[in-house]
Amino acid sequence: MPISHRDLWNKIRRETRGKRPADELGILKRYLADWPEFKGPYQEMRLKLERRVAELERVIAVRASRGSGRDPFSVKKRGLAEVALVGLPNCGKTSVFVSLTGADAEIADYPYTTRVPNVGMMMLGSIGFELVDLPPVPEGSLDQLSYVSGLKEAVLNADLLLVVVDLRGDIAGARDAIDSMLGDLGVRRLPTRNAGPAATAASDRPGTGAKRAVVVGTMHDVAPGGALRQLRAAFPGSTVVGHPLADDGKHRVAEALCLCLGKIIVIGREPGAPTEPLEYAVASGASVLDLADAIHHELGRVATKAKVWGASAKFDGQEVGLEHALEQGDIVEIYTR
Numbered sequence: 001m002p003i004s005h006r007d008l009w010n011k012i013r014r015e016t017r018g019k020r021p022a023d024e025l026g027i028l029k030r031y032l033a034d035w036p037e038f039k040g041p042y043q044e045m046r047l048k049l050e051r052r053v054a055e056l057e058r059v060i061a062v063r064a065s066r067g068s069g070r071d072p073f074s075v076k077k078r079g080l081a082e083v084a085l086v087g088l089p090n091c092g093k094t095s096v097f098v099s100l101t102g103a104d105a106e107i108a109d110y111p112y113t114t115r116v117p118n119v120g121m122m123m124l125g126s127i128g129f130e131l132v133d134l135p136p137v138p139e140g141s142l143d144q145l146s147y148v149s150g151l152k153e154a155v156l157n158a159d160l161l162l163v164v165v166d167l168r169g170d171i172a173g174a175r176d177a178i179d180s181m182l183g184d185l186g187v188r189r190l191p192t193r194n195a196g197p198a199a200t201a202a203s204d205r206p207g208t209g210a211k212r213a214v215v216v217g218t219m220h221d222v223a224p225g226g227a228l229r230q231l232r233a234a235f236p237g238s239t240v241v242g243h244p245l246a247d248d249g250k251h252r253v254a255e256a257l258c259l260c261l262g263k264i265i266v267i268g269r270e271p272g273a274p275t276e277p278l279e280y281a282v283a284s285g286a287s288v289l290d291l292a293d294a295i296h297h298e299l300g301r302v303a304t305k306a307k308v309w310g311a312s313a314k315f316d317g318q319e320v321g322l323e324h325a326l327e328q329g330d331i332v333e334i335y336t337r
Helices: 005-016 021-033 041-066 093-101 148-157 171-184 197-204 227-234 249-260 288-295 297-302
Strands: 081-087 118-124 127-133 160-166 188-190 210-218 240-243 263-269 278-283 305-309 318-320 331-335
Touching (some): 005 021, 005 041, 021 041, 081 171, 093 127, 093 240, 093 249, 171 227, 210 249, 227 240, 240 249, 278 288
Parallel strands (some): 081 160
Antiparallel strands (some): 305 318
C-alpha cells in the first residue's frame, strides 16, 4: 500500500529540517525523481516541492554570487532605522514585507520559503525604513539551523522588530514561541512604547539586546472575529496593525516605528508650490525650526514663520512662530519672509 500524502509530507519535512540548502536540495530532487503518479494532493504537494527546489537554487546562486567571504545576513543599515521582520514559519512575513516595500520576493505556502534575508526600503515621503525579512525558526532547537549565527547577527543588528502573527492560529502561543526564540537569540522584545516600570527596567538591563516592536496580524480579513482584539491583549503596549493593510496601513506602520524611536511624523509643504507635500520624521516635541532644518539646512537658516493645520494648532491655518511645538500629523507651511 503506498504511503499516504500526509505521511509522505511529514517524512520529507523530517529529513530536510535543519539541513543546509545544498543538502535539502539534493533530498528534494531525489524524492521528485521518483514521485508517485497519483493525482489530487500528491500533485499539489509536488508543485510545492518544485517551488521549493527553485527557491533553494536561488539561495545557492545568491550565496555563490556574493562569495564565500560575504554573509548574506550581514545587512548594511540604511534609512531611519533597520527593522527585522520576525515570526513563526508560514505566518505571512514575506507578504507583509512585499506589501510595505514593493520589493520582489517569493511568497508561497511552503514553510521556510525564506532562507536568506529579503531586504527592501519602506518609503513614506522623505522617511525610509530598511526592512529585513528574516528566515523563520522551526520548532525545536536553534542548533538545527545551518544559518543560526547569521540569524542572531541580523536580529541583534536591527534597531527595531516587526513581529508578524497569523491571526488564524493560537495568538498567545505564537507570542510565547516568538519571545522564546528571540530569547534564544539574545533579544528581549519591548512594546512600541513604555508600558510602565517593567518595560523601562528591561530596556536598561545590560546584555539583553532589548528592542522595541510593532506587531502585524496577518489574515485579519479571514480570521475569526475579534482576532485583532486578542492580538492587542497578547501584546500590551504595542501598536497592532492588521494585514492586508488598509489604505492608511503603511502610514500607520511608519507612525508606529517612529514612535518606537521617539519621533513623530509631520507633513511639510512649500506655500504656493506645485510640489506634493512630504512626510518628515522629527523628534517628539520638535519645533517648526527643527522641521525646517530637517527639510534643508538652508531653509532652517532663512525661515521666519509658519502656518499649521492639525493637533498643535488652535485653528486650521494658524500662523505660528519658529518655536511652535509640533504634534503628530501636523501639516506645516514654512515661510521665509
